Amino acid sequence: MNDRADQWHPEGWHEFDGADAMAQACAERVAGIIGNAIAERGTALLAVPGGSTPAPAFELLGRQALDWTKVTILPGDDRMVDHGDPLSNFAMIDRYFGGTGATLLPLVEDAGTSADDANRRLSTLPWPLDLVWLGAGGDGHTASIFRGPDYLEALTTDARALKVTPDPLPPEAPVSRITLSAGAIRSARHRMVSLRGTDKRDVLLAAMSDGNRSPYPIGAVLDRADTEFYWSPA
Numbered sequence: 001m002n003d004r005a006d007q008w009h010p011e012g013w014h015e016f017d018g019a020d021a022m023a024q025a026c027a028e029r030v031a032g033i034i035g036n037a038i039a040e041r042g043t044a045l046l047a048v049p050g051g052s053t054p055a056p057a058f059e060l061l062g063r064q065a066l067d068w069t070k071v072t073i074l075p076g077d078d079r080m081v082d083h084g085d086p087l088s089n090f091a092m093i094d095r096y097f098g099g100t101g102a103t104l105l106p107l108v109e110d111a112g113t114s115a116d117d118a119n120r121r122l123s124t125l126p127w128p129l130d131l132v133w134l135g136a137g138g139d140g141h142t143a144s145i146f147r148g149p150d151y152l153e154a155l156t157t158d159a160r161a162l163k164v165t166p167d168p169l170p171p172e173a174p175v176s177r178i179t180l181s182a183g184a185i186r187s188a189r190h191r192m193v194s195l196r197g198t199d200k201r202d203v204l205l206a207a208m209s210d211g212n213r214s215p216y217p218i219g220a221v222l223d224r225a226d227t228e229f230y231w232s233p234a
């Protein structure tokens, strides 16, 4: 574990002793962003990550006293599966926020969804997003932006979302996906990344230090845009 106190960290770095403290901090921060967005614009629009890290924070956030009827939540990326599939990120959002009164917007309706379908749905939203909350992979991916055949399009398209087929397919979810593009992520009013573990931390720090030249997608995607980072060792 390369845990040197003098290790460089980007602006907006928040470190926690454990996953519960990080989940509490993430839930409170996202609730604050939602409350401010509603106060300023009457609505709040946020994209949230898939994967396992955010679940404890989703649990706490879903219990926050907010005017959820003014909130729209969508996945920042989703696997090309039906909502009944355990791989569906939308199903996880529905599990934690389905009872709040928020509007839940799928990126993927089913395995046949196209990028055009997703972009048509996103075109109805009061863009830009108030928040894009991201996870990070040990290979430096974020959302479903991986190195591979669709990487350049994900970094350069003006479209809000695109279909990607990572190569190699990630073993934990070996399917194509629809993901927000780098441009959509950078256009959000706020960005947050939550992640656990020293290996991922070291990849993220390297990526953020590299900026858009980074070989790690998250560095190129964020391109040093203001972002808050929430990290715990486990």
Ligand SMILES: O=C(O)[C@H](O)[C@@H](O)[C@H](O)[C@H](O)COP(=O)(O)O
Residues within 6 Å of the ligand: 049, 050, 051, 052, 053, 054, 076, 077, 078, 079, 089, 134, 135, 136, 137, 141, 142, 143, 144, 173
């Ligand atoms: O659809 C997905 O899988 C995610 O959006 C992906 O970007 C995820 O956030 C990271 O892979 C981290 O996943 P963990 O939180 O499970 O480590």
